[in-house]
Amino acid sequence: MPDPSLPQLRRRLLAWYGRHHRQLPWRPTPQSQIPNSKxxxxxxxxxxxxxxxxxxxxxxxxxxxxxxxxxVEQFPTVHDLAAADEQQVLRLWQGLGYYRRARHLHAAARVIVDHHAGRVPDTLDELLALPGIGRYTGGAIASIAFGRRAPILDGNVARVLARLFAIDEPTDQPATRDRLWQLAEQVLPRKAVGDFNQAMMELGALVCTPRQPACLVCPLQTLCLAQLAGRQAELPRRSIRHAPKAVRHVIVAIERRGKYLFEQRPATGLWSNMWQMPTHESPDSDAPDSLLPWVRETYGLTCQSAGDQHEFTHQTTHRTIAFSLVRVQVAAGRLLPNRGVWRKLDALDDLPLSNPQRKAVTMLVGEKPTA
Known part of the structure; x- marks a missing residue:
């Protein structure tokens, strides 16, 4: 796209954003609406x-x-978040997934309180020094919260740019990502940068969608090289992805006098520090009876099978996890020290559980699990 088109692109996109942006609880009022806003x-x-x-x-x-x-109701300020226990943070994040984000956010709040007097840093370099803040997130905060001229590049923005500039190379390749970052900075105006970055994301979310983009209502249709060439459906391109790895986990619901055993996962790895019913992640067999020796050795409990076996699948970015849920009852033995806690299924509010574990609990109480 030649440079003379950039002023027109900026004007059109900001005008469109002023009219069509979504009202979101964290989103400031666009600058174009401030003078005559009612x-x-x-x-x-x-x-x-x-x-x-x-x-x-x-x-x-x-x-x-x-x-x-x-x-934000529970933690209305960064001081409140910094002072919170990690388990409190994880409980509120429960069900949102990608729990590392919650831990990074919690750690960032503590750094902000300890090293920035409780004020979110307003420069990109300082933001990038916070836990979990990468180039995109830092640019978004710097531009939206402080008006800093910092580009952003998420999936929506990458798709818009790939179509605007008719980029044929796969957008997930490092060289192409570098080019997209350069374009994101090139199109960014000197003023209203927060609105412009949000407008790019909004256009990708609402109009320039992955499939069947709504080109007829796009404010940039006459500037879009892909649309002018009739190639909007084939762009952007991505490299061939490898299929997610198939793995199997068995959740063993160990019941004793109406209570079930829950344990905390390790501090690293998938669903770190979350709570779960004992879960065997590399079983040699799907048969419930084959797990009874593992339960006895790991938890000190002699159990017998109780109830049917249930199956469900959970998809992560890199894994397709086939879960089996089996219920066993304690027949003898005493729980080994520091191996978990006994809880009724209606008394789990203080234990952050991953989505698969929540689904398993729902199955146990006989309710239809949510998708």
């Missing part, structure tokens, strides 16, 4: 922007909204 003007709250950007990584806006509302 509604309350909402300015950027840097802490809210920090929380929302952490939650929005790899998660859709509609999913994030209720989590964001509950989170």
């Amino acid at each position: 509604s309350e003007i909402r300015t950027a709250n840097p802490y809210h922007v920090l929380v929302s950007e952490a939650m929005l990584q790899q998660t859709q806006v509609a999913t994030v909204i209720p989590y964001f509302d509950r989170f």
Whole structure:
């Protein structure tokens, strides 16, 4: 796209964003609406922007909204978040997935309180020094919360740029990502940078969608090289992805007098520090009886099978996990020290559980699990 098109691109996109942006609880009022606004003007709250950007990584806006509302109600300031126990943070994050984001956000809040007097840093370099803050998240916070001229590049922005500039190379290749970052900086105006970055993301989310983009209502259609060439459906390109690794986990619901055993996962790895019913992650057999010796050796409990076996699948970025849920009852033995806690299934509010574990609990109480 020649340079003379950039002023037109910026004007059109900012005007479109002023008319069509979604009202989101963390989003400030666009600058174009401030002079004659009849509604309350909402300015950027840097802490809210920090929380929302952490939650929005790899998660859709509609999913994030209720989590964001509950989170900032419980932790209204960065000081409140920094003072919280990690288990409190994980409980509020429960169900949102990608729990490392929650731990990084919690750690970042503590750094902000300890080293920045409780104020979210306003420069990109300082933001990048916080735990869990990468180039995209740092640019989003710097531009939206503080008006810093910092480019952003998420999936939505990469798709918009790939179509605008008709980029044929796969967008997930390092060289192409570098080029997209350069384009993101090239198109960025000197003013209203926060609105412009949000407008690029909004256009990708609402109009320039992965499939069947709504080119007829796009404010940039006459500037888009892919649309002008009739190639919007084939761009952007991605490298061939490897199929997720197939693995099997068996959740063993160990029941004793109406209570079930729960343990905390290790501090590293998948679902770290979350709680679970004992889960055998590399079983030699799917048969429930084959796990009874493992239960006796690991937990000191002699058990007998009780109830049917249930199956469900959970998809992560790199794994397709086939879960089996088996229920066993304690016949003899005493739980080894520091191996877990006994809880009734209706008394788990203080234990953060991953989505598969929550689904397993729902199955045990006889309710239909949510997708």
